[in-house]
Amino acid sequence: MDTPLEMGPGGPGGRWENPVFALELDMAAASGPLVALSAAPPRAAINLRATEGLLPEIERTYGVRPPTVPNTWTASADGARLALWLGPDEWLLAAPDGAASGVEAAIRDARANDGWLGVCDVSHNYTTLVLRGPRARLVLSKGCALDLHPRGPLQSGTCAQTTMARTRVLLRITEEADTIELWVRNSFARYMAAWLLDAMAGIAHEPRDF
């Protein structure tokens, strides 16, 4: 009975069944040039706990130097590997799907005897929603108290863990300032997507952006 399962496109029964798959049609229908909501494709994610002294080692094995400036992220030259600041000794490494065990092992091997190192595969902990468009920030500002003004602190290259509506999110302002990722725990993904869909309704009628 261990016949391999079919690879689905995120749909039921697939190897990466998307928690918001049931809302995908709604998300597509609600999306437009002003704002679009989608689910990001699968991606590896590793929670890294380390001291600052370990960072050069991490850079050598992972290819990205995790940032020490709070609420920012760094990327490899090709943009495929990211390191997001989560805390003074905590980062989220994001890498292409399937890379988690390799990354985890490499970091562990590099500093196997460091007691302060923690590496944990969290690839499947999150669903990443992507809000994109000139009114993406406006939609977020309906449920998030951070200063989302385009000239505010949340510029490209920043990230922030915060509250959104009644749950917690990790926001990543991507290379494009109007494309924002929302990392939410899987169990909250459908709530978050439904909340955003509700907030996107009528966005064209909003008087103006920021």
Place this chain on the structure above:
Amino acid sequence: MSDDRTQDCRLPEGGLIDRSRRIRFRFNGAWMDGHPGDTLASALLANGVHLVGRSMKYHRPRGIMAAGAEDPGGLVQRGLHDEPARTDPDWRATQTALVDGLEAYTVGAWPSLDRDAGAVLGLASRVMGAGFYYKIMHGSRWMWEHVHEPLIRKAAGFGVCPDQPDPDVYDHRHVHCEVLVVGGGPAGLAAAGAAARSGARVILAEQDERLGGSLLGRRRAIDGQGGVDWAAAMEARLRASPDVRLLPRTTVFGYHDNNYLVALERVTDHLGLGPAPPGRPRQRLWHIRAKRVVLATGAHERPLVFGDNDRPGIMLAGAAQTYLHRWAVLPGRDVVLFTTNDRAYEAALDLHAAGARIHAIVDSREAPGAALPAAARAAGIRVMTGYVVGGTSGVRHVTGASVMKLGADGRASPHALDTLPCDLLLVSGGLSPVVHLFSQSGGKLRYDDGRAAFVPDRSVQALANAGACNGTFDLAGCLAEGAAAGAEATRLAGSDPGAPRTAFSVDEPAAAAIKPLWRVRPALVQDHAWGQPFVDFQNDTTAHDIRQAVREGFESVEHVKRYTLTGFGTDQGKTANINAIGIQAEALGRPIPEVGTTTFRPPYTPVTFAAMAGRDRGERLDPARLTAIHDRHVALGAAFEDVGQWKRPWYYPRPGETMHQAVARECRAAREAVGVLDASTLGKIDIQGPDAAEFLNRVYTNAWSKLEVGRVRYGVMCREDGMVFDDGTTARIDDTRYLMTTTTGNAAAVLDHLEEYLQTEWPDLRVRLTSVTEQWATVSIAGPKAGSLMARLASGQDLSPAAFAFMSWRPATVAGLNARVFRISFTGELQYEINVPWHQGGALWDAVMRAGTGLGVTPYGTETMHVLRAEKGFIIVGQETDGTQTPIDLGMDWIVSKKKPDFIGKRSFTRSDTARADRRHLVGLLPKDKRQVFPEGSQIVETGATRGTKPVPMLGYVSSAYWSPALDSGFALALVAGGRGRFGDTVAVALPSGEQPAVICDPVMLDKEGARRDGHAA
């Protein structure tokens, strides 16, 4: 309709209304006309309607007294019959935008507003003084409950609550800005203008639909430009500024710590009745964090307190001026003005110019200022200085004003009485700065004798006051102060405003100082002869009430307010409070600053409940957390249980099955074949680091040092008070890594608890915690055929009980997925918990269900899980525990290490009460009548105890109770005092229907030897 009103009181030209369009609306059933730009109040006045409502206590006729948020009397019900789901109670006519088809009613007047039977209460007003209710109706409880209170309640309230849910949508926004300007009058516009184009983000919020504030209701020129045009030009300039956000129809109603202000924007109420245009919220609540705030909230004119000063047709002077200029309404043709200040003269002059006959200006001062009185006299108006209005005539509309001479003793002499006919009596007691937001911000007020008003003194937040709210009543001063405040705020917020303009050329007549008159005092013997001198027009508080309260010993301003209910109406005393303080000060013989003010409590004006809720309504009230397998449960028809925020399948009824039948079937399947449970909701914490075992030793009650890699152990954790906090299994993944599970409901609390100890108590421990609750989806299979099912799912791997020890885990390939399989059991059956990456949880479930075909595989929910575990005597934290049980109380002394010197909570076990032998213990309970399933929560007593007197001593209570198909009996777990020493005793479960006998027993009722967990009992 033939009885249509025809805007008789609308002037042929002027006003900021759109005369090209007529709006039809209905008031108390009568159709009338108005124009876009009108409020309900201005349209009613245009149609000659002054009588709008009835007062709360005496049902006195009440009209429109003001032109804005401060109006105390004009409350209506909006849209009661035409749109029952969208009807709004207690709407202030002065703030209700006129829209096509608007229907407004007066509530509480019966049979009609004109002939209100409740007005008979006015006759009783002499009895119903302050504190009336407290002094009687205390003798008989029966009379109070059955007669008096029902009558009081019936009379309460103005409007009626809708009887249907509100279909509208409400939105929230969070914004940050450098400068928030509250108020779009001259000072606010000047402030915003000074801040604009500096690069600073500026928000200007104005409660009115139109910017301009007092400029809209006065004849003024600024720099040679008409005030209305100046405001429009300013608005245009601000609109063109890239960093300025204009928010008209937006009331900043709360000023909280750290310059956090909240504002309500009315988005669609002015667009018309019925549903809002698609996608638009009805209202929007703004949450604003501002670096600096400029308050430019203006001032309210005060009424004057004299006999029968509440009749419709008695209006604040400035309000009449505003109706005239802004809405081209002449609110009366025969006018008397009663004032204590120069400023109000202008109203008389303007009305005179508009064609009204001004019978007199009655000025309580002997020596008014020069310019305005001279202008009045020049216009042929009779100016009576040293006179007051002492009383009025009329029933549903004022018909005359009784003018009296003020004597040297400050009392009005009745012999100098002169009654002037009028249909409009203008009053002005001076201006009260709107210091509500300033006061909310924590700012302190001071009483300014010159202005006879409380003005801002010391502020504690990053704010400035500008204009009338700061006690600066002249226009040039407002503009200069506003501009300076806007520039300064910009600078302090880090931007360069450039050099602010501070001089404005304004044509405004000079006004002399006010001389306050808190109430007209008739000659001693006449104190009550001239009717009721109202102070709070909504709650019917009179000057007599306030003076009586003082006589009765209520000396604090808060006491007087509460005893007389001054300022408790929907207007929150905007016009009443200062007069009340003045009257109280006089009665106490103390200066006003010693009396002080009552607290200005948020909100400034009332805020819709649903606007507070925003989008957090319906299913979004709270997130529903869903597992990876949720949709499968829905497809299987599961009934769900809310466990914290999680939706967990409770049971899976088949068509026609009751819950009892479904659960019995699921239980049998798990005991006789194989049951499947979605266990993904358990909290999971990844614990890494060389000190992880030491950490576990400190947080769990049992010992962890010797747990081998690949093994799993059950643990209980307590808080420092020694009471059980959570339980679960923890597996050793490798040398320095563990995976802890927590209960579903406590996952976040446990992680917080652990992090807190790590970071704050034991930062030296090299341990890292990561929540992986949603990294893994968990499918648990249990039952005698679980082994067979596991073999089908993981072919080629020997996961049989013989090869795979109980309480151990191993990596495996299950249905082609990389899995961690745990051999643990919460059911007493052979059980495997299969963990796969969350996103593959659905695939695993599908595979389990497919592979189980022919094995009787049956999904079961939390209810069956509870039955199965209870049969084995396993606790559920939060069900067998309520924060008052130690592990020992639960019969788990085996899990409390005697060797470890310390762990969280250990020290508490030896406290005298915690160490008692007769504490409540976890026991089993079997009903004598096997069919009985006791309601959970039932209390346990000694047999016959309920026949004694109350209180009946209670031994304990039933924490869990179910029907057990395996035992073919009802059974229960219970907490019973000294219960472990009472196995075999018969006690009584005290049901409302009577005692039911039950026998105390060991909580483990099934398979005590534990054979089933290795699959041997099949």
Place this chain on the structure above:
Amino acid sequence: MLLIECPWCGPREEPEFHYGGQAHVARPADPAALSDAEWAEYVFMRDNTKGPFAERWCHSAGCRRWFNVLRDTVSHRVLAVYRMGEAPPEGPR
């Protein structure tokens, strides 16, 4: 609503934080050596200061770090923010 300065993330709204009560209450090294009253002192007794109060907060929706705040419980003004293990700032409060 309080605005709390996380030592790492900067000023954030209060709902992002979890309150931890009085700061600088160390867990006794050897609870077994304490009398019941001394143990109760640690478990239950807390300062309840009116005025500047050293307290703990955790930025639970953010960086998950615990830290100390010196806050006036009358004005709600935050007077200082400092990390775990650090002593409260000296000087006039």
Place this chain on the structure above:
Amino acid sequence: MARYSVWSLARNALSYHRDWPRQWRSPELGSAYDVVIVGGGGHGLATAYYLAKEHGVTNVAVLEKGWLGGGNTGRNTTIVRSNYLWDESAAIYELALKLWEGLSRDLNYNVMLSQRGVLNLAHSLGDVRAGRRRAEANRLNGVDSEWLDTAGVARVCPILNTSTSLRYPVMGSTWQPRGGTARHDAVAWGYARAADARGVDIIQNCEVTGIRRDSGGAVAGVETTRGLIGTKKVALAAAGHTSVLAAMADVRLPIQSHPLQALVSEPIKPVLDQVVMSGAIHVYVSQSDKGELVIGAGIDSYNSYAQRGSFHVLEHQMASIVELFPIFARLRMMRTWAGIVDTCPDASPIVSKTPVPGLYINGGWGTGGFKSTPGSGVVFAHTIAKDAPHPINAPFSLDRFTTGALIDEHGAAAVAH
């Protein structure tokens, strides 16, 4: 004390209410008293009244730093009930409720007790278990309380959303018909008037700044903003500030002070005839005799003496109200305020002697203070007069935190108020 009655009212109406006597005197502060009660709210005034009435102790001063009833007495949501879980709590709250039922007559002051019944809703199976357990314990303790299923709830309160569409559907409720509301200010004023009539000195605008002790450590007097007062017995009844006052005598307490917010709607015609409470989604609401919906919020998380709380707490509150009562959505919040509540680790009060001879504490009531007022007054007065607790408040001692004999009412108080 001039008695209030229909006749006195009629008589005074004839003289335009000019001749009403003061409800209480404004006496000069004496230099010594047998008992000094700190706090002129309901609890302090009730204690003074029962000291005089039950124990003949009338040389008593009640010191109030502001105005009578200006603390939590005048800031709560006026709910009265006695359906607490544990025997100890049921006993003290039921004593209070029985006294409430005769209070207007006893004080000759209408405190407007309105026994409209109290629902405590259950929204989960756990709530159902806890609610049933409480209702059953109440029944056996002689407290009127019963369990209603969802249909029963709908019958009692038809405007409640009992549909399964609610995010956390109503799964039943406890129901205490004798519970209800009372007029909070009248309680303070009624007790003040009655205590004053028995000779108690009520001193307003008098703040206690220190507690003097003799060489043996016993209470010797209190320092106030209006001078030193000699006394051997000081009784603290100053909710919110209990810790601050106790610290003046070097007594440390397990109490924390937090903001607790409340609000009222604009007055509307009668629509809600019960008190409805829900711990799970933090709602408690009733409609006052004036027509306002009186709504309480959850306790703010942080320590504060500011009498103000955070706005988001109110937003959550209103979201819950609107779900539970969808017809309330368009009503409007008219006034909000906050009090300072003393909270204990076990959500039960401390009514107790202290290690300092002559110092007595009545505090830590959390959200239970108002409803307990008469009962608290009786047992505290007993404790002070006899220097020994009344059997009903003996369990609410300060010692319990040492022995571990806590009275954990989180289950009942989570349904705050």
